[in-house]
Amino acid sequence: MKTHRVALIPGDGIGRDVVDAAWSVLQALAARSGFALSGTEFPWSCAFYKETGRMMPEDGIETLRAFDAILLGAVGWPAEVPDSVSLHGLLLPIRKAFVQYANIRPHRLLPGVQGPLKAEGFDILCIRENTEGEYSGAGGRVHQGLDNEVAVETSIFTRKGVERIIRFGFEQARSRRGKLASVTKSNAQKYSMVFWDEITKQLAAEYPDVAVTSYHVDALAARMVMAPDSLDVIVASNLFGDILTDLGAAIQGGLGFAASANINPDRSAPSMFEPVHGSAPDIAGKGIANPMAAIWSGAMMLDHLGEKDAAARVMAAVSAVTAKGIGTVPGKDSTDAITAAVIAALTT
Ligand code: GGG
Numbered sequence: 001m002k003t004h005r006v007a008l009i010p011g012d013g014i015g016r017d018v019v020d021a022a023w024s025v026l027q028a029l030a031a032r033s034g035f036a037l038s039g040t041e042f043p044w045s046c047a048f049y050k051e052t053g054r055m056m057p058e059d060g061i062e063t064l065r066a067f068d069a070i071l072l073g074a075v076g077w078p079a080e081v082p083d084s085v086s087l088h089g090l091l092l093p094i095r096k097a098f099v100q101y102a103n104i105r106p107h108r109l110l111p112g113v114q115g116p117l118k119a120e121g122f123d124i125l126c127i128r129e130n131t132e133g134e135y136s137g138a139g140g141r142v143h144q145g146l147d148n149e150v151a152v153e154t155s156i157f158t159r160k161g162v163e164r165i166i167r168f169g170f171e172q173a174r175s176r177r178g179k180l181a182s183v184t185k186s187n188a189q190k191y192s193m194v195f196w197d198e199i200t201k202q203l204a205a206e207y208p209d210v211a212v213t214s215y216h217v218d219a220l221a222a223r224m225v226m227a228p229d230s231l232d233v234i235v236a237s238n239l240f241g242d243i244l245t246d247l248g249a250a251i252q253g254g255l256g257f258a259a260s261a262n263i264n265p266d267r268s269a270p271s272m273f274e275p276v277h278g279s280a281p282d283i284a285g286k287g288i289a290n291p292m293a294a295i296w297s298g299a300m301m302l303d304h305l306g307e308k309d310a311a312a313r314v315m316a317a318v319s320a321v322t323a324k325g326i327g328t329v330p331g332k333d334s335t336d337a338i339t340a341a342v343i344a345a346l347t348t
Contacts, residue, residue, distance in 0.1 A: 003036040004305050007067040007270070011045045012086070013279025014289035015073020021291030021339040022071065022298040025314060028343045029302075033310045040067070044090055046081040055089030061097045069301050070094065070272040073294065074279040088137055091274075096131045098269035100262035101161065102168045103128035103241060104300070105276060107248035107258065110292070111323035115253045119228045125172055126234045126248055128241025129165040130262055132156045133192075135238040157192040157237070162199045168265060169235030170207040179232035180212040183220050183240050196237070221247055249276055254330060256290025259297040261304065273301040288331045291339055292318060317345035 010019040023039060030037045042063075044056040055075070057063070064070060072094075075086040094100070108123040109115055115122065139153035166182060173180040182200040186193035197214050204212045215223065217240045223230065224247055236244055249258035258276035275293030283289055295318055303311035322328050327338040 001034060001036055003038050004068045004307075005066070006037055006039050006301070007064050007070045008039045008041045009044055009070060009090075010041070010073040011075045011090075011279065012047070012077045013074055013281050013284035014277075015045070015075070015279055017073075017284075017287065017289045017335045018275060018291045018294035019071060019073040021335055022294040024339055025295050025317075025342050025346070026298045026302065029310055029314060029346055032346065033307070033313075035307055035310070039071075045075065046077060046086055049081050049085065049089065055086060056093075061093065064094065064098075064270060067270050069270050069305060071294075071298060071301060072272055072274040074275070074277060077279040077281045077284070079281075092135060092137065094272055095262050098262075098264050098272070099131065099266070100264045100269075100271055101129065101131045101164055102263045102265055103130040104172075104261045104263055105241075105245040105248065105258065106296075106300075107245070107252045109252055110257060110328075111319050112325050113253040113257065113322055113328050115251050117225065117228065117251055119251060122228050122251055124224070124228065124231050124234060124248055125176065126236065126241060126245050127165065127169045127172060128236055128245060129161065129238050130241075131238075132158060132161045133238035135242075155192055155237075155239075157195055159195075159199070162196055163203070164265075166196075166200055166203050166235055169233055170203060170210050170212070173210045173212075173233040174207065177232040178210050180207075180210050181220060181223075181231055181234045182212060182214045183217050183234060183236035183244070184214065185217050185240075186214075187216060192237075217244070220244065224248065224251065245276055253328070254290070255293065256327075256330060257292050257296070259293050259300055261297065261300040263304065271301075271304055273297040273304075283331075287334050287336065289335050290327060290330065291335050291342075292322070292327055295339075295342060313346060314342075317342050320345040320348070 010016040105126040134155045136156040184193035255277035262272040299311045299314035
């Protein structure tokens with residue numbers, strides 16, 4: 001029987017609750033399917049940072065390389081550890097080291113979930129560039145604490161990085177409804193974003209079957225609210241993708257439903273699966289975190305591992321549960337109750 005080796009990083013806050021939930025759903029499914037999942041847990045988190053001064057050990061990346069996939073909960077919190085430390089000490093190095101350049105974030109309304117808009121057919125796939133751009137970590141500060149203090153943060157856009165993510169967007173659009181929205185702010189940012197627009201145009205010639213439109217990010221955000229049905233696949237830079245997918249999450253009923261996959265399309269290293277949400281300190285430990293985003297991320301992991309039927313079964317179970325109104329209203333059902341309902345739905 002095939003065994004998939006998964007590194008589990010619950011992280012901080014509700015990360016623990018939602019990874020436990022997703023893992024029990026995946027295990028329940030594996031037991032009924034023809035594969036096994038072995039999980040190895042790593043305590044890398046802000047608590048780990050407080051003990052060791054690092055978000056993960058020096059050889060953390062090499063340790064993870066041995067796995068088929070990574071399932072991560074959330075990072076950030078408690079507040080003594082700056083958010084920039086948790087992000088730049090764990091999440092971003094994993095995405096960069098394993099060339100997980102495509103962050104795939106599906107936004108659609110699950111049955112029974114009431115989003116804030118009347119957008120019943122809402123179904124957008126956001127492809128976020130995940131290894132460079134505005135989150136490159138290049139910059140510095142001088143004259144700290146003085147009146148003339150300066151902070152500089154440089155966005156890095158490479159031809160290789162931009163080409164591969166836009167190409168990925170075209171491929172996704174081709175496999176869906178054939179529409180691609182390429183997002184920039186090239187009227188204001190005249191180097192990197194103009195470069196992005198140029199590459200979009202160049203690649204468009206290779207995809208005559210895909211209708212591509214370049215949008216400014218502000219106009220695209222408005223379109224997501226006013227005319228969501230006009231959109232199919234969105235491809236955006238690291239920062240713009242991060243922001244637009246919180247908007248997408250809101251439209252799909254909240255961050256509790258927003259799943260994501262950090263994919264290494266070449267499969268030269270493990271990919272990582274994580275809910276879009278953060279550690280949600282306000283509800284941490286209360287047992288009411290919505291595990292749907294983590295369970296959906298787990299389904300994306302199964303799909304990536306080649307267990308396509310199993311992935312579809314997880315999503316069918318999730319849909320059956322939300323269709324009954326379970327897990328659709330924040331805080332109404334406990335994490336455990338939602339998880340148990342999804343597991344029960346796997347067998348029916
Ligand atoms: N689920 C992972 C997590 O904690 N996300 C919070 C966050 O701020 N992520 C930023 C990013 O995805 O780049």
